[in-house]
Amino acid sequence: MSSTKVAVVTGSNKGIGFAIVKGLCERFAGVVYLTSRDVSRGKDAVDKLEKLGFKPLYHQLDITDQTSINNFKKFIETTYGGLDLLVNNAAIAFKGDAKEPFGHQAEETLKVNYFSTLNFCEAVFPLLRQNAKVVNLSSSAGHLSRIPSADLRAKLSSPDLSISELSKLMEAFVRDAKDGTAGEKGWGNSTYVVSKVGLTALTIIQQRLFDKEEPNRNISVNAVHPGYVDTDMTSHKGPLTIEEGAKAPLFVALDADWKGMYVWFDCREVDWFGDAAP
Numbered sequence: 555m556s557s558t559k560v561a562v563v564t565g566s567n568k569g570i571g572f573a574i575v576k577g578l579c580e581r582f583a584g585v586v587y588l589t590s591r592d593v594s595r596g597k598d599a600v601d602k603l604e605k606l607g608f609k610p611l612y613h614q615l616d617i618t619d620q621t622s623i624n625n626f627k628k629f630i631e632t633t634y635g636g637l638d639l640l641v642n643n644a645a646i647a648f649k650g651d652a653k654e655p656f657g658h659q660a661e662e663t664l665k666v667n668y669f670s671t672l673n674f675c676e677a678v679f680p681l682l683r684q685n686a687k688v689v690n691l692s693s694s695a696g697h698l699s700r701i702p703s704a705d706l707r708a709k710l711s712s713p714d715l716s717i718s719e720l721s722k723l724m725e726a727f728v729r730d731a732k733d734g735t736a737g738e739k740g741w742g743n744s745t746y747v748v749s750k751v752g753l754t755a756l757t758i759i760q761q762r763l764f765d766k767e768e769p770n771r772n773i774s775v776n777a778v779h780p781g782y783v784d785t786d787m788t789s790h791k792g793p794l795t796i797e798e799g800a801k802a803p804l805f806v807a808l809d810a811d812w813k814g815m816y817v818w819f820d821c822r823e824v825d826w827f828g829d830a831a832p
């Protein structure tokens with residue numbers, strides 16, 4: 555079986571994911587897969603990097619599509635037999651002035667940012683090789699303090715919380731958003747916040763499970779806030795370039811030896827359980 559090291563970045567045809575692929579092409583000792591849900595957008599991105607002298611490989615991957623996940627997994631498994639670095643970057647965010655009902659926004663946002671990311675992880679985690687690293691793109695919005703209810707914060711940060719219990723909490727949020735009670739139940743008014751708090755909580759549980767059940771695999775899972783970045787997601791309002799946004803994800807992927815941390819764009823570890831985000 556191939557001993558080539560393999561890195562994969564989800565949703566990397568543009569924005570921070572694109573810059574992470576670029577940075578990995580410069581520094582990762584192995585093959586780097588740029589992936590996208592849309593093949594032509596992905597191939598255009600590969601062309602752009604090739605023009606800069608980089609050689610990313612390409613595979614289609616829509617994290618909301620089970621067939622796409624299965625095809626991708628089978629391809630990596632049969633071609634390389636394993637995976638060394640997984641960057642879960644793909645995500646969506648509705649704009650502040652979006653007209654879709656809040657319940658619909660909650661369902662769609664949680665579907666991509668939490669449930670599909672989780673489902674993709676569960677599909678490919680068995681492929682992770684010894685010492686593999688997983689980087690989950692969270693956000694400053696993913697700090698625990700962004701959830702107004704103390705009771706929900708206690709549940710989300712419980713040291714015994716299981717993935718299925720966390721998923722039930724995320725499902726409860728979508729239900730509450732649909733029946734108009736999310737505010738009074740203490741979830742706040744941002745579907746993106748709940749999705750990223752959920753992803754950060756998931757990161758902590760994933761690390762705990764690897765450490766407990768398979769300590770010899772030495773796998774690390776960290777969550778990273780990339781900063782406020784000039785991308786389509788922020789309507790290009792963020793002050794950081796995509797290369798600056800890729801800095802902390804690349805640091806966690808290539809340089810740090812951290813496990814289960816919540817890391818800020820300036821490569822600082824931040825207390826996720828603290829009273830407020832920095």
Ligand code: NAP
Pocket residue numbers: 564565566567568569570571590591592595615616617618642643644645646666691692693694779780781782783784785786787788792
């Ligand atoms: P972006 O420019 O909107 O790019 C998002 C990427 O995800 C696109 O390539 C998009 O593909 C892809 N994507 C969406 N749904 C997908 C799916 N179902 N399957 C596969 N790919 C999918 O966003 P960004 O600003 O670069 O953000 C990257 C990550 O950083 C996200 O996780 C975001 O939440 C996080 N983040 C960003 C900021 C910021 O200031 N920009 C701040 C904090 C956290 P399409 O081109 O096909 O839509």
